[in-house]
Amino acid sequence: MDRQTLIAGLNEDLAAEYSAIIQYIHYSAMVRGPWRSELRAFFQAEIPDEQLHAQYLSDKIAAMGCTPTTLVTPVREADSAEEMLKAVRDAERDAVNRYTERAKQAGELGEIGLKVQLENFIADEQGHLQEVEQMLAGWR
Numbered sequence: 001m002d003r004q005t006l007i008a009g010l011n012e013d014l015a016a017e018y019s020a021i022i023q024y025i026h027y028s029a030m031v032r033g034p035w036r037s038e039l040r041a042f043f044q045a046e047i048p049d050e051q052l053h054a055q056y057l058s059d060k061i062a063a064m065g066c067t068p069t070t071l072v073t074p075v076r077e078a079d080s081a082e083e084m085l086k087a088v089r090d091a092e093r094d095a096v097n098r099y100t101e102r103a104k105q106a107g108e109l110g111e112i113g114l115k116v117q118l119e120n121f122i123a124d125e126q127g128h129l130q131e132v133e134q135m136l137a138g139w140r
């Protein structure tokens with residue numbers, strides 16, 4: 001485990017946070033059907049958390065002497081409300097897994113403040129994931 005590997009991982013996380021923001025805005029615009037109002041409000045309510053994550057990662061990468069990415073992980077297209085929720089569930093699950101790995105890497109490098117912050121991100125993303133899983137569990 002070295003510093004450059006950690007920073008490359010943080011840039012991957014940043015690109016995924018930008019993707020999450022776009023995904024939630026895009027789905028909030030595109031969602032149709034009887035649950036549009038609720039889903040639109042739900043998608044929009046996730047955006048501030050992801051924006052804070054992106055800002056933190058960007059600041060941290062810059063403070064570590066590197067350039068934060070402006071790339072965005074592609075957003076999965078979804079043509080129904082259910083497909084949107086599944087895409088969001090998968091993205092949130094991926095975020096939990098990446099931050100779990102990243103917190104471990106930060107700990108190995110003695111970056112304890114970063115590790116704690118990443119653990120807070122895990123809690124945020126697990127909260128998002130749990131809500132989406134509950135919606136999908138009762139979808140039919």
Ligand SMILES: [Fe+2]
Nearest residue numbers: 017049050053
């Ligand atoms: Fe996030």
Ligand SMILES: [Fe+2]
Nearest residue numbers: 092124125128
């Ligand atoms: Fe999230």
